[in-house]
Amino acid sequence: MRLSDKTKEVLLGPLSQNNPVIVQVLGICSALAVTVQLEPAIVMGLAVTIIVAMSNVVISLLRNTIPMRIRIIVQLVVVAALVTVVSEVLKAFAYDVSVQLSVYIGLIITNCILMGRLEAFAMSNKPWDSLLDGLGNGVGYALILIIVAFFRELFGSGTLFGMRVIPECFYDWGYANNGLMIMPPMALILVGCIIWAHRAKNKDLQEK
Amino acid sequence: MSQEKKKLNTDSNAYTIVYAAVMVVIVALLLALTSSALKKRQDDNIALDKKKQILRALNVNLDGQDAAALYEQYVTAAQLVKIDGTVVSEDRDVAFGVDVAKENAKPETERQLPIYFATIDGQQKYVLPLRGAGLWGPIWGYVALNDDKQTIFGVDFSHESETPGLGGEITKEFFTTRFKGKTLYASGENAVEVVKSNANDQQVDAISGATFTSNGVRDMFNSSLKQYVIFLGGISEGSTVEANDTADSTEGAIDSEATQVMPCCNAATAEIAEEASND
Numbered sequence: 327m328r329l330s331d332k333t334k335e336v337l338l339g340p341l342s343q344n345n346p347v348i349v350q351v352l353g354i355c356s357a358l359a360v361t362v363q364l365e366p367a368i369v370m371g372l373a374v375t376i377i378v379a380m381s382n383v384v385i386s387l388l389r390n391t392i393p394m395r396i397r398i399i400v401q402l403v404v405v406a407a408l409v410t411v412v413s414e415v416l417k418a419f420a421y422d423v424s425v426q427l428s429v430y431i432g433l434i435i436t437n438c439i440l441m442g443r444l445e446a447f448a449m450s451n452k453p454w455d456s457l458l459d460g461l462g463n464g465v466g467y468a469l470i471l472i473i474v475a476f477f478r479e480l481f482g483s484g485t486l487f488g489m490r491v492i493p494e495c496f497y498d499w500g501y502a503n504n505g506l507m508i509m510p511p512m513a514l515i516l517v518g519c520i521i522w523a524h525r526a527k528n529k530d531l532q533e534k
Numbered sequence: 535m536s537q538e539k540k541k542l543n544t545d546s547n548a549y550t551i552v553y554a555a556v557m558v559v560i561v562a563l564l565l566a567l568t569s570s571a572l573k574k575r576q577d578d579n580i581a582l583d584k585k586k587q588i589l590r591a592l593n594v595n596l597d598g599q600d601a602a603a604l605y606e607q608y609v610t611a612a613q614l615v616k617i618d619g620t621v622v623s624e625d626r627d628v629a630f631g632v633d634v635a636k637e638n639a640k641p642e643t644e645r646q647l648p649i650y651f652a653t654i655d656g657q658q659k660y661v662l663p664l665r666g667a668g669l670w671g672p673i674w675g676y677v678a679l680n681d682d683k684q685t686i687f688g689v690d691f692s693h694e695s696e697t698p699g700l701g702g703e704i705t706k707e708f709f710t711t712r713f714k715g716k717t718l719y720a721s722g723e724n725a726v727e728v729v730k731s732n733a734n735d736q737q738v739d740a741i742s743g744a745t746f747t748s749n750g751v752r753d754m755f756n757s758s759l760k761q762y763v764i765f766l767g768g769i770s771e772g773s774t775v776e777a778n779d780t781a782d783s784t785e786g787a788i789d790s791e792a793t794q795v796m797p798c799c800n801a802a803t804a805e806i807a808e809e810a811s812n813d
Binding site for chain 2: 360362363390391392393394399400403407410411415417418425432488508509
């Protein structure tokens with residue numbers, strides 16, 4: 327299938343030019359909480375992508391019927407209901423996954439990207455575009471999480487995916503893991519560095 | 535999308551109220567249906583997971599194995615005991631079905647807690663349940679003891695909502711193996727010492743960045759094992775006095791880290807602040 331320009335922008339824009347974390351600055355809280363290691367960061371990115379895409383579609387289908395004054399409540403109910411159903415289904419059919427996800431499920435509901443995309447996009451666009459927008463933003467979010475988690479796990483614990491990549495002999499020569507990397511403030515600093523590099527490359531994003 | 539729907543006045547009070555009411559009913563129905571349709575499967579999964587936890591505490595390799603069958607094979611018996619040592623039930627299934635969390639909510643003298651008896655390579659092992667508080671919610675697990683009732687054969691931990699990558703790491707093997715071979719009440723103060731650095735051969739190295747959860751694990755051993763004082767002291771006479779002393783001095787402050795539920799992004803932010811201030 328060939329993608330039209332608009333579809334392309336909706337799907338691929340959030341990866342860089344309109345990235346939810348580093349341009350829209352949404353979902354920062356969870357980006358700090360789950361990026362100590364790569365694995366949880368990927369799981370979280372995946373979970374958010376699926377839920378954003380699904381709730382975007384539901385809200386987009388309902389968009390013409392939703393009363394304006396209670397739209398935020400309707401969005402919240404849809405998100406909460408979807409997350410609950412998904413978590414119940416996981417508990418029944420993929421128990422190990424649900425144990426691994428444990429706290430993420432709750433964190434997904436609090437993720438600002440969800441409300442942000444529902445309000446900014448799904449309320450005024452067709453279901454297919456909303457699905458793409460949800461996927462794009464979810465992947466854009468996951469991308470930043472993975473970059474941050476990569477550096478935090480590598481320099482904080484000397485591992486990637488829990489496997490040692492910095493050889494033991496480095497430690498014998500006096501190399502030490504950077505304890506600050508494990509702390510959440512370092513995630514903020516890393517996100518700041520990513521924003522810096524990103525804006526240096528994309529001059530049109532720089533504020534005047 | 536649909537032309538006729540746009541004619542509807544979606545801003546009128548009546549429409550808003552009806553919309554909200556219908557939405558709530560539909561969502562409630564949906565959630566109730568999902569929950570009741572999946573309840574049986576979920577309960578089975580939870581029981582199976584419990585068996586897996588007990589087997590992991592016994593260092594049984596579960597890869598690609600049928601956990602339920604292994605459980606039948608290794609865990610030969612179980613008892614329900616009270617804190618004064620009276621055996622309430624000898625039925626393995628009754629003991630297995632006990633909800634330790636609910637028992638812990640009762641007054642100490644009314645609690646009925648399970649002891650699992652297992653045979654690994656011809657050796658008698660005892661498995662005791664643990665339950666305590668982490669930073670954000672309950673943590674629990676199982677400790678398997680050798681037949682001297684003093685040496686830890688293996689442990690397994692689970693948690694409900696500890697921070698992934700920090701407190702959530704207590705479930706990982708790198709942490710649980712640190713408990714193997716440790717002697718209970720070696721220092722006389724805590725059942726197991728979980729320390730920040732320079733652990734000696736009887737102490738367990740804590741997880742950096744997760745001090746609250748690591749302390750929670752230590753307190754969980756104290757508060758859970760003191761309920762088995764009679765059982766633990768029964769065989770090796772020398773340890774009876776020691777164990778009793780420790781039971782008295784164990785702090786009852788396990789519930790002080792109340793689980794907080796905070797709305798929206800604050801939960802995540804506060805979590806970060808908490809975890810950051812831990813070290």
